[in-house]
Amino acid sequence: MFRYLYIDQVSSTNDYAKELGLQGDNNIAVIAKEQTKGKGRLGRSFSSRQNNGLYLSLLFQPEDPLLVPVIAALSVYQVIAKYSRDPVSIKWPNDILVKMSPADKYKKICGILCESFVREKRFHVICGIGINIANDFSEELKDIATCLQDHCDFDGTAGELGQEICRIFETLMQKEKPQLIAEYKSHLRNLNRKVRVLKGQDEIIGTCTDLNEKGELLIQTAQGEQITVHSGEVSIRDL
Ligand code: BTN
Helix, strand or coil: CCEEEEEEEECCHHHHHHHHHHCCCCCEEEEEEEECCCECHHHCECCCCCCCEEEEEEEECCCCHHHHHHHHHHHHHHHHHHHECCCEEEECCCEEEEEECCCCEEEEEEEEEEEEEEECCEEEEEEEEEEECCCCCCHHHHCCECCHHHHECCCCCHHHHHHHHHHHHHHHCCCCHHHHHHHHHHCECCCCCEEEEEECCEEEEEEEEEECCCCCEEEEECCCCEEEECCCCEEEEEC
């Protein structure tokens, strides 16, 4: 389904895919060797040095937009878990983490940024996937990020890694929602853990009890209140 476009350098593969989508393109996978303005969630930047990672954006019109982050996280999870010597986990909503060995600590190997736009009354999604491949991190990232080369027996190119993710993505799009949610939940690191939820200046502390059919997280606060957290502008931290 996806047609591949390979680029050496681009500001952001998400922005490039959106430009193409606004001109009428659809079902494309953009893969770049370098991004000069890689974007992360919540307005953050995403470090995207040359040949240091996989920078991939998928542009398509999903049947159920709420399932896109779930499918994206599962696709990356499956590919990393296939090659990794260490346990892999999903951190809600769609970071992929790998366990550091021998320390009992998980670090981030992949981030996902889903964006959308409407053209001619049709809802389009851009699903951006960034995987750290080489261990070339800034001081700031060293403590929280890890990379494919440190955990995986993968000797292909970033492009081949991207194609493998796209193939799994296409397969998962055929699956029913309950099966996808159950599969995602089975790899979710946050379940039954205490977390701090940050939304702007607001902070909620509680325990993650479940994930609903929209991919939202259910949190039980210390006061006994049950709240539903949508991924939009929220970040969560382990406590
Ligand atoms: C995050 O961790 O906050 C999300 C990071 C998403 C990064 C990917 S790299 C490919 C695509 N293009 C971007 O500018 N961002 C996404």
